[in-house]
Amino acid sequence: MSTATRPVKIRGTGSFTPSKVLTNEDLSKIVDTSDEWIYTRTGIKERRIASEEETTSTMGAEAAKKAIAAAGLTVDDIDMIIVGTMSPDMPFPSTACLVQTQLGARKAVCMDLQAACSGFLYIMEAATGFLCTGRYRNVLVIGSEKLSSILDWQDRTTCVLFGDGAGAAVLSLAEEGESGGIIDFSLGADGSNAELLYMPGGGCAIPASESSIQQRHHFLKMRGREVYKHAVRVMSQAAIEIVEQNGLRADQLSCVIPHQANMRIIEALSTRLSIPIERFYLNLDKYGNTSAASIPIALDEAVRAGKVKQGDKILLVAFGAGLTWGAALVEW
Numbered sequence: 338m339s340t341a342t343r344p345v346k347i348r349g350t351g352s353f354t355p356s357k358v359l360t361n362e363d364l365s366k367i368v369d370t371s372d373e374w375i376y377t378r379t380g381i382k383e384r385r386i387a388s389e390e391e392t393t394s395t396m397g398a399e400a401a402k403k404a405i406a407a408a409g410l411t412v413d414d415i416d417m418i419i420v421g422t423m424s425p426d427m428p429f430p431s432t433a434c435l436v437q438t439q440l441g442a443r444k445a446v447c448m449d450l451q452a453a454c455s456g457f458l459y460i461m462e463a464a465t466g467f468l469c470t471g472r473y474r475n476v477l478v479i480g481s482e483k484l485s486s487i488l489d490w491q492d493r494t495t496c497v498l499f500g501d502g503a504g505a506a507v508l509s510l511a512e513e514g515e516s517g518g519i520i521d522f523s524l525g526a527d528g529s530n531a532e533l534l535y536m537p538g539g540g541c542a543i544p545a546s547e548s549s550i551q552q553r554h555h556f557l558k559m560r561g562r563e564v565y566k567h568a569v570r571v572m573s574q575a576a577i578e579i580v581e582q583n584g585l586r587a588d589q590l591s592c593v594i595p596h597q598a599n600m601r602i603i604e605a606l607s608t609r610l611s612i613p614i615e616r617f618y619l620n621l622d623k624y625g626n627t628s629a630a631s632i633p634i635a636l637d638e639a640v641r642a643g644k645v646k647q648g649d650k651i652l653l654v655a656f657g658a659g660l661t662w663g664a665a666l667v668e669w
């Protein structure tokens with residue numbers, strides 16, 4: 338086995354969001370809520386909702402096509418697909434296998450990785466490890482979620498927060514003499530707090546039954562206040578640690594791409610990192626929290642809007658169910 342020491346580059350990015358928009362106003366007709374409550378508490382104005390035909394795999398495949406094109410590659414160049422999702426098309430086979438066949442990427446080995454909203458950073462680090470073995474040349478990483486399928490549309494404390502969408506990137510080793518690439522990762526997890534944010538039903542602990550359906554076990558459950566406190570603490574810690582460990586100062590970061598869960602969490606992060614909010618890329622007003630898709634959608638939009646340029650140092654930082662969290666430093 339050969340092990341490579343060159344850094345891993347993000348060669349191209351892509352994203353896809355469904356065309357159906359669900360505004361806060363629309364939501365106020367479904368549950369007892371208001372645009373004012375949702376916007377002031379979260380910063381969300383609207384979110385996208387997938388159609389019946391649109392699934393985690395189809396949205397992931399659309400995002401992937403754009404990422405592969407942006408990388409200047411074809412599907413035949415992709416030798417691994419990793420999908421990060423907590424709303425797979427089905428428990429098995431993996432959503433990555435379903436994406437593979439939709440793309441026609443027959444040479445790719447496929448797997449899913451589940452780290453909830455931190456999923457994209459986890460799959461980026463996994464992809465980096467695989468690339469460093471020297472056995473894979475181009476790994477397609479996809480964060481995709483159809484969260485509307487696991488939301489309880491009678492629970493106003495959760496259904497207003499999330500949306501559907503997908504983001505993707507192609508990762509490969511830097512060429513000889515090529516500058517930039519992923520500098521470092523810092524991932525973490527704390528399973529003792531699993532029940533702060535979870536979906537109890539559908540696995541082997543509570544398989545589908547009449548009673549599990551009556552008890553609404555097949556929907557996402559969350560203790561919002563507690564999640565909020567953990568999110569601010571661990572995201573700030575992960576971000577501060579990775580910047581310091583790499584001998585950088587926060588003011589050297591051109592752009593921060595945070596998991597888009599809640600504007601107040603992002604503002605708290607901005608204060609703790611001493612990085613002005615203007616340097617954060619934000620789109621949660623348009624999409625809400627799209628879990629594993631949130632960072633790759635934001636990254637793709639930032640790149641296409643010219644907000645991330647060659648040589649820029651950027652920070653990606655996320656938090657999610659598990660609990661899980663993570664940060665990544667990248668030189669573009």
Ligand SMILES: CC(C)(COP(=O)(O)OP(=O)(O)OC[C@H]1O[C@@H](n2cnc3c(N)ncnc32)[C@H](O)[C@@H]1OP(=O)(O)O)[C@@H](O)C(=O)NCCC(=O)NCCS
Nearest residue numbers: 370371374378454493494497561562564565598599656657
């Ligand atoms: C969910 C969240 C916005 C709630 O805000 P909060 O200020 O903590 O609000 P609380 O849960 O304490 O609820 C306050 C009141 O608003 C009510 N409320 C909850 N959701 C509501 C909604 N959509 N519309 C109107 N009122 C609502 C509650 O019932 C409660 O009413 P009460 O005081 O009469 O009991 C906030 O806790 C949060 O953002 N947490 C993090 C969630 C997150 O990001 N999760 C994903 C992580 S990846």
